[in-house]
Amino acid sequence: MAERLRGHLARLVTVAVAVAAEEDRRDATTAQLIEQARTLSAEDAPSDRRRAVGHLRRLGWTASELLDRLVATRCLREVA
Template sequence: MTGTARPVRRWVPPLSGMELVTVLDRLRGWSPFDGGLLLDDVAAVLDDVPPSEEDTAQLAERLSGHLTRLVTIAVASEAEQDPTAAQLVLRARTLHADPLPCGRQEAIAHLRRLGWTANELHDRLTAIRCLKEPA
């Protein structure tokens, strides 16, 4: 077959150089969701013995991070169509917006609310098959 030359459009990248740098930076900062780590943190705050004062702020930060990821997973998988998941997402967003209280008892109560909500949202997302159960 003798070919006739057809004009081919010049390829144009879908993103600019700066947009590609932004995507690369986000990929480098990304870490996969770790359900086992979430459950470890939930167990630490829901245990009969509350975490030490030194660990409180770090646990609150990690649980807030878990809630953020769970909410992102719920939204991306359209889990909010499930009324229970929608209610848990709303509770997670509300708790995430609340700062860690100053008093010891108030901080522990806040940690436990974060832990319960993270655990319930994780369980619900697993039940409606938006997440796999941790190994």
């Protein structure tokens, strides 16, 4: 599950970075989420079950927030 979330997060980061390259669409919140996504993706999943669940939750939350931000800034169409 962690690998799938990392893959989805990587795709969202790629879109966000491409959008951030456009000067009129630069956004501090998006930049923070990109940095958080990169940090989380670089971390290995903990071996402790409780910490692993927390790590998965942070990955999922970051992916969700980045997707919501990209939709809000009209970089992506709304998803179901």
